Structure formats: structure tokens, C-alpha cells
Amino acid sequence: PGLHLGTYTEGRTFHPSEGGDEAWVVNGGNHSISIVASLGKPYQTTLSRRDRGYYHYMMNGTALSFNKVKNSGRSPSRDSFNYWAICNDNTNTYVDTKEPNYFMGPTLYDSNPQNRNTVNRLGEECRDDEPCYFLHADMLHEAPACTGIVHDPEVATAYGTVYWAFDTTGNRQTGQLVRFDFQQPHGPGSMDHSIAAVRRYVEIELERGPPGVHSGM
DSSP states (O other), rough: OOOOOEEEETTEEOOOOGGOOOOOEHHHHHHHHEEESSTSSHHHHHHHEBBTTTHHHHSEEEEEOOOOOOOOOTTTTTTTTTTEEEEEEEOOOTTSSSSSOOBBBBBEEEEESSSSOOTTTTSSSSOOOOOOOOOOEEEEEEEEEEEEEEEOSSSSSSSOOOEEEEEEETTSSSEEEEEEESSSSTTTTTOOOOOOOEEEEEEEEEOOTTTOOOOOO
């Protein structure tokens, strides 16, 4: 998807100039992402990273999807190339410490290392020598039992932040197809989740697999 880790982060050196892509793996059991740097090259190594507020923004993740449309024709200020969204299969229980309120859905992130998309444990700008955490760019809350997600490569919308998701909120067995358009992401540090368009296709019935398993999109 890109080179999110750059050449140095969390006190570790990486070698993007030596070739090899980054592979991103969702760890639903510990609510994190493993990033395999320099895939298939001598410098291949792995770093795991999570959201500082993982108990809401990255809880029981089942799938993620990147915007891979590099030449969309959008202006740089509106282009969401290399943004990614994660699907969370959780009813917002805050790691089973609260009653479920179903205020949950896909979370959007920016993987560009040139933008402010990581923070330290205090929520401040992350320095190169300390543990870093993802900082979300947006979130929507209409799919609390999400088991599959894929980016839509369309070039008609202003920001290119359309994702299709598989939500099984009802009886957690059968689900529905949901189209999420984050529209204009609120960006790092903001909590305004009001700008979006969500469309649920109730006539499309989908069947989920075992708990914690990506349903495929």
C-alpha cells in the first residue's frame, strides 16, 4: 500500500529503498495491525501498531482495505490515495467493560508518513524513538458487526473515500451490504463524524462465517 514506516520509527531502522512492499495484517485477537516491511527482501521485518483508542476505533478487526487509486485526477488536498479503512466486528463494549451500545463501524486512517497520522501514548506527536499509535482520520458508526470491507475505486466522488462493507448486526448470522462514503475526512485530532453518506441495501442478504473470520468482499 505504501511505505508507512519510512526509514526510521520506534527506534528501528527500515529499508524501503532496498525494495519490497509493506504487507498489512489485521490481528483481530489483540486489536492491532502487523506491518511487514521490505516483504520478501533481506531486510524483511515486522512491526505491530494499534490505535491508542483501540477499544473503540480498532476492536476485533476482521478486514482492512486500501485506496489504491494512484492517478484519480483529484487535487492533492482531496486525494485519499493510500488511506485505508478497517472493519470492526464489535458492538462497542470497550473490551467487555460496558454494555453494548452498537455505536461502532469502519474507521478510516491515512497511511502517508508525511501527514500527522501517529501519536505517542499521551496523544502528542510521536517521536522517532518512542512507541507510536495510529491516529484515525474519520469513523462512521452504522455497522457494529462488520466482517468484510473493500474500497470502491470510483473516481466520481470528491475525496474517493467510498467503501463497501458487510454488516451482520441483526442476528449476527445474516447481514446486509452497506455503502459508506466518508466524504470529507475530518482529519487527525478532530471528532466531527457528521459529514458522510451511508446507504444500507436491506434487500441483499449475506451470510457470515465463524466469529472473527473475514467474510470476504
